[in-house]
Amino acid sequence: VSEPVVYVDGRFVECSRAAVSIEDRGYQFGDGVYEVARVYDGRPFKMREHLDRLARSARAIRMDLRGLDSLERDALELLHLNGWGNRDLYIQATRGACPRSHCFPRDLEPVVVMTAREAHPYPPALRRQGVAAITLSDDRWARCYIKSISLLSNVLAKQKARDEGAFEAIYIRDGFMSEGSSTNVFIVEGDSLVTPPLTNYILPGITRATVIGLATGCGIPVAEESVSRERLLVADEVFLTGTTTEVMPVVTVDGVRIGCGAPGRTALRLFEQYMRLVTG
Amino acid sequence: VSEPVVYVDGRFVECSRAAVSIEDRGYQFGDGVYEVARVYDGRPFKMREHLDRLARSARAIRMDLRGLDSLERDALELLHLNGWGNRDLYIQATRGACPRSHCFPRDLEPVVVMTAREAHPYPPALRRQGVAAITLSDDRWARCYIKSISLLSNVLAKQKARDEGAFEAIYIRDGFMSEGSSTNVFIVEGDSLVTPPLTNYILPGITRATVIGLATGCGIPVAEESVSRERLLVADEVFLTGTTTEVMPVVTVDGVRIGCGAPGRTALRLFEQYMRLVTG
Numbered sequence: 001v002s003e004p005v006v007y008v009d010g011r012f013v014e015c016s017r018a019a020v021s022i023e024d025r026g027y028q029f030g031d032g033v034y035e036v037a038r039v040y041d042g043r044p045f046k047m048r049e050h051l052d053r054l055a056r057s058a059r060a061i062r063m064d065l066r067g068l069d070s071l072e073r074d075a076l077e078l079l080h081l082n083g084w085g086n087r088d089l090y091i092q093a094t095r096g097a098c099p100r101s102h103c104f105p106r107d108l109e110p111v112v113v114m115t116a117r118e119a120h121p122y123p124p125a126l127r128r129q130g131v132a133a134i135t136l137s138d139d140r141w142a143r144c145y146i147k148s149i150s151l152l153s154n155v156l157a158k159q160k161a162r163d164e165g166a167f168e169a170i171y172i173r174d175g176f177m178s179e180g181s182s183t184n185v186f187i188v189e190g191d192s193l194v195t196p197p198l199t200n201y202i203l204p205g206i207t208r209a210t211v212i213g214l215a216t217g218c219g220i221p222v223a224e225e226s227v228s229r230e231r232l233l234v235a236d237e238v239f240l241t242g243t244t245t246e247v248m249p250v251v252t253v254d255g256v257r258i259g260c261g262a263p264g265r266t267a268l269r270l271f272e273q274y275m276r277l278v279t280g
Numbered sequence: 281v282s283e284p285v286v287y288v289d290g291r292f293v294e295c296s297r298a299a300v301s302i303e304d305r306g307y308q309f310g311d312g313v314y315e316v317a318r319v320y321d322g323r324p325f326k327m328r329e330h331l332d333r334l335a336r337s338a339r340a341i342r343m344d345l346r347g348l349d350s351l352e353r354d355a356l357e358l359l360h361l362n363g364w365g366n367r368d369l370y371i372q373a374t375r376g377a378c379p380r381s382h383c384f385p386r387d388l389e390p391v392v393v394m395t396a397r398e399a400h401p402y403p404p405a406l407r408r409q410g411v412a413a414i415t416l417s418d419d420r421w422a423r424c425y426i427k428s429i430s431l432l433s434n435v436l437a438k439q440k441a442r443d444e445g446a447f448e449a450i451y452i453r454d455g456f457m458s459e460g461s462s463t464n465v466f467i468v469e470g471d472s473l474v475t476p477p478l479t480n481y482i483l484p485g486i487t488r489a490t491v492i493g494l495a496t497g498c499g500i501p502v503a504e505e506s507v508s509r510e511r512l513l514v515a516d517e518v519f520l521t522g523t524t525t526e527v528m529p530v531v532t533v534d535g536v537r538i539g540c541g542a543p544g545r546t547a548l549r550l551f552e553q554y555m556r557l558v559t560g
Binding site for chain 1: 286299300303306307309310341342382383397420421422426428429435
């Protein structure tokens, strides 16, 4: 097995030899943005949407990230060099390297790093069984719509979930759920989907939007509404969405059984439709 | 002029050759903590306090950072290799390198990076003149007592201040000031100092503690109290503290003149005492 190739600032290199400056502002300040796109059987899903969101995140932090078309070409070349297949394409853009100072020079060139690891889809058994989630107080900053690499809270939240035997931590801000540490959250009430509206406090998920589109397309009403923790706990179904999570049914939240304690019909139906779309 | 030497994960290398893995969690998640200590004429000031705080920050993010004594020895060796003098010792500890995943492996070895750049003290004229500050909404996470490298908000705040011709941005949370983007904030009311109490929302500044000690030592009453933005604007004096900022008088906040618009007596007196202490 040959070593994976990664992309570092314009060059394709073997992963073990890939390095960045210790003065890269991504390393010293978390000063950067990122995306993860999944490639299904050689086909990147919604690549352009991910690149567009990367550009929006960059603009939001005042990073001058140009050349999205050439970035897309480089991403495809990276996938080619790694033999296509099923991959998670990780793209990170940091503000560049310079002697450490909070303020940033205007003429700094962003540094782009990409990896294209083999995707490890969750086992079908996990989805048939459903996963546990915990809730925890949303201690993140106020600009979670930016997909930034300053992810320390998310790291600690996900680890806490894992330590408690759960799959995901769902953030609660002022009594209402915002999102998971790396996913968006939906609930099902009767025949309808409900998910929090797009505010500063959640990421405008590409899978979230895709699932809303799929639901609408098959006549399932979707409401974008605030959902309190109490409302979450008594939902008929709960599920998570995300690029690598796809659609994942949640069967307990904080140990409380959701619905009948098994993955819900709506979640499984949307998962099937989602998989049809991505492999279509 | 020979190139500065830096410390990367146990080795001393030339700065331009210093690199870290693209899979260092500091680079992909802002998953790390740091310290800046100043060295005055070959003497590190409060080095042990900085190392102790680094250890506390590490514990707070569940990072297993051991060997503080050997870290201190390496820091002194780094200063030696760079010729002592006046330096800013930067120490960063990240959780280590591993394939990207929010959760962290338990057995990961932290990566420590240190630089010892020449210090560039602010010109005396600046301190005689005083600086401008702006206020802005504190959009950071809820655990600002951890000195983490997930600093994107601080970067944007400091840059905003600079763009508006100001030296520092003072965060306001729920109407009350927390701290500057890289400093603590004091006000003077009559003969007394007031500074916000140590909560989750501010860093327990080492210079802050030092200044409180100096003030107390010369009979100036110090109150740790919440300070509203309104109270800040009508203070007799305002000043900032920090390892590299030392004690810096603020003469305008959001364009509003503080006191008589010149550095206050108390700030200048404490600055003098501080300089006597650090060079002592």
